[in-house]
Amino acid sequence: MNRSSPGKSRLPANKGKIVAQGEVIITPVSGKADRKAFIDLAYRLNADDPNWVPPLRMEAEELITPGKNPFFEHADVQLFLARRGGAVVGRISAHIDRLALAMDPQQGMGPGTGNWGLLEAEDEAVARALIGRAEEWLREKGMTRVLAPLSMSIWEEPGQLVKGFDHPPTVMMGHQPERYDAYIKALGYQPAKTLNTYELDITKDFPPLIQRIVQSGHKNAKIRIRNVDKSRFDEEAALILDILNDAWSDNWGFVPFTDTEIKYAGKKFKPIVREDLIMVAEYEGEPVAFMMTLPDLNEVLKPMGGKLFPFNWAKLLLWLRKPRVRTMRVPLMGVRKRLQASRLASQLAFMMIEAIRQNSVREYGASRGEIGWILDDNQGMNAIAEAIDSHVNKAYVIYDKPLR
Incomplete structure (x- = not known):
């Protein structure tokens, strides 16, 4: 097999077969065995990290499989494996989201912007080779810029962890080794945005000012805070995602949900959705937040090691019937765009947070909340998080690099 110096290939780049970079060989994922190796590597490389949470293997496979993950309906994706001496030592995904290409460049994405993600590497040499090959693939596809890491959509696990390595991530958040951050920056990547999560003690009442704002809202006959109705699950899910698409449409990094993704997200969330943990705010009878x-x-997945069988499925099923948890996470919230600059928006947010806080403690035994992610320059959301005495516990960076 031909070998070459780092960053060069003796095979034409557009053949997409094998690229040799020093002692590290990069190959496109092809076939069932490669896909299995791609998935298995994460479990091996992170096995000794006490704060890494092994995803269910079926979920990990679904993420990278066309026909199962609707992301592939509007994205071009190529997975790569790195081998050294015949052993798999790294992996990466390179992808181009066609919906992201259509967005306004002022919002972070836009024409010419590609991404990579799902990075796992034994060492820096492997990471350099993998990122270099992902960049090469993006260039071949006409991309002029990279935003990374995204694994794989902005709605899944965006960013490289830079703060909060000392505790596990909550559901739907990533956890990468600290050394990856140094690898990425050494290749000329610059921070584009920081995504923060906030944690708080939800057993404590909110500050007096916030309590007064909430009480004032309850006295306002125009405001109604209600639980979702799981018996109308599809209708409620469509409503929430409609508000989300409107509320987030001007945000940095925003890419709209497709109808297929709305149905997929609803199906995926349904087992862990609890009516008293998802709130809709109505104003004058209209759902606005x-x-x-x-x-x-x-918390329940961590000890399972990614496997449901032979007995973990029963444990998970039992937990789903009546979850008892330490932590509740608020992954998504939104207020209709036309109200976002108003005092009403903050009041509705505080009212929903307070209702969920009380339900979380009383019904599920929770003591800790986590809100986010929130963009570091989202002044409104950061102000709300700080007003309820929460603090940043994890930070993720999305990096930017021109492709020359």
């Missing part, structure tokens, strides 16, 4: 809260599924 929502807040979604999920019991931290990672």
